[in-house]
Amino acid sequence: MILFPNCKINLGLHILQKRADGFHDLETVFYPLLLQDALEIITAEENIFSSSGLDIPGDTEDNLCKKAWHLLKADFPQLPAIHMHLHKQIPIGAGLGGGSADGAFTLRLLNSKYNLDLSLEKLEAYAAILGSDCPFFIRNTACFASGRGELMEPLDLDLTAYSFLLVHPGIHVNTGWAFGQIIPGRPAVPLKDIDWQDVSSWKHRLTNDFEAPVFAAYPAIGGIKEKMYKNGAIYAAMSGSGSAVIGIFPKNKLPETGWETGCRVFEMI
Numbered sequence: 001m002i003l004f005p006n007c008k009i010n011l012g013l014h015i016l017q018k019r020a021d022g023f024h025d026l027e028t029v030f031y032p033l034l035l036q037d038a039l040e041i042i043t044a045e046e047n048i049f050s051s052s053g054l055d056i057p058g059d060t061e062d063n064l065c066k067k068a069w070h071l072l073k074a075d076f077p078q079l080p081a082i083h084m085h086l087h088k089q090i091p092i093g094a095g096l097g098g099g100s101a102d103g104a105f106t107l108r109l110l111n112s113k114y115n116l117d118l119s120l121e122k123l124e125a126y127a128a129i130l131g132s133d134c135p136f137f138i139r140n141t142a143c144f145a146s147g148r149g150e151l152m153e154p155l156d157l158d159l160t161a162y163s164f165l166l167v168h169p170g171i172h173v174n175t176g177w178a179f180g181q182i183i184p185g186r187p188a189v190p191l192k193d194i195d196w197q198d199v200s201s202w203k204h205r206l207t208n209d210f211e212a213p214v215f216a217a218y219p220a221i222g223g224i225k226e227k228m229y230k231n232g233a234i235y236a237a238m239s240g241s242g243s244a245v246i247g248i249f250p251k252n253k254l255p256e257t258g259w260e261t262g263c264r265v266f267e268m269i
């Protein structure tokens with residue numbers, strides 16, 4: 001069985017307070033985008049994990065696909081050995097939640113392939129153990145998220161009338177480092193006060209708290225956002241803790257401008 005884990009973008013991101021467990025309470029809107037990895041699982045004699053595409057940094061044991069398998073295996077000993085293959089395309093350390101998507105899609109795939117009969121709520125609870133961004137990928141639909149990112153409410157938001165440009169500058173921003181740069185506080189405009197149906201109003205009202213410290217450390221990332229606006233973006237912002245920048249453009253009107261060497265550019269028309 002093969003699934004295609006997709007990425008997410010954050011539309012607005014406010015860090016509200018640091019918690020006793022070391023995490024931060026935040027508010028954000030998650031929106032799914034069709035830039036995808038491919039994940040295949042087949043029953044095998046022994047457990048094998050293989051990957052192709054982009055190199056994934058770190059120990060294979062820490063791959064969220066493997067962690068997801070171990071998590072379910074502990075509660076469902078009947079799960080057989082599997083061969084998992086991940087073809088990695090979503091840029092890593094980019095604020096696109098690609099690793100989180102892979103982990104959550106592994107849970108979804110194991111649940112359906114081996115008839116574990118887990119509800120969406122149960123799958124979300126498992127996903128929250130894997131990481132703060134993971135639960136979103138269980139339902140994978142636009143939502144307001146709060147808490148660590150695991151408390152979600154559906155949001156009626158359909159951006160298919162627009163084209164998206166995603167530029168990854170090839171910089172890996174460490175999420176823990178980025179949170180450490182923030183002084184938490186109340187947002188000037190809470191996300192519930194945004195007019196979500198009026199994309200043109202977002203430019204002056206919708207903010208991502210990570211942009212100031214990340215742009216200060218990596219000015220090239222701020223430069224990409226500026227260039228998107230100069231080239232006709234209705235809204236442009238860094239996603240999550242960076243380093244990918246997304247631009248929302250009128251349908252089929254993506255700019256033809258060039259980008260710095262080292263940038264990977266994804267067009268979603």
Ligand SMILES: C[C@](O)(CO)[C@H](O)COP(=O)(O)OP(=O)(O)OC[C@H]1O[C@@H](n2ccc(N)nc2=O)[C@H](O)[C@@H]1O
Pocket residue numbers: 010013022023024025026028095097100130131132133134147148149175176179240241
């Ligand atoms: C920046 C976002 O991508 C926005 O969607 C997420 O908040 C990050 O989620 P994630 O990558 O799944 O993060 P996790 O793997 O859970 O945590 C990585 C590190 O980020 C910090 N972290 C993460 C989420 C959160 N709400 N508060 C935090 O302080 C912690 O230092 C943690 O050790």
Ligand SMILES: Nc1ncnc2c1ncn2[C@@H]1O[C@H](COP(=O)(O)OP(=O)(O)OP(=O)(O)O)[C@@H](O)[C@H]1O
Pocket residue numbers: 056057058062063064065086088091092093094095096097098099100102103173174175240241242243
């Ligand atoms: N399947 C996976 N794909 C990519 N990275 C993974 C995966 N499993 C674990 N990781 C680890 O997670 C880290 C970042 O993953 P990801 O691609 O999700 O970046 P991100 O979207 O910026 O998330 P984060 O905000 O956690 O950095 C990588 O450095 C890698 O070591």
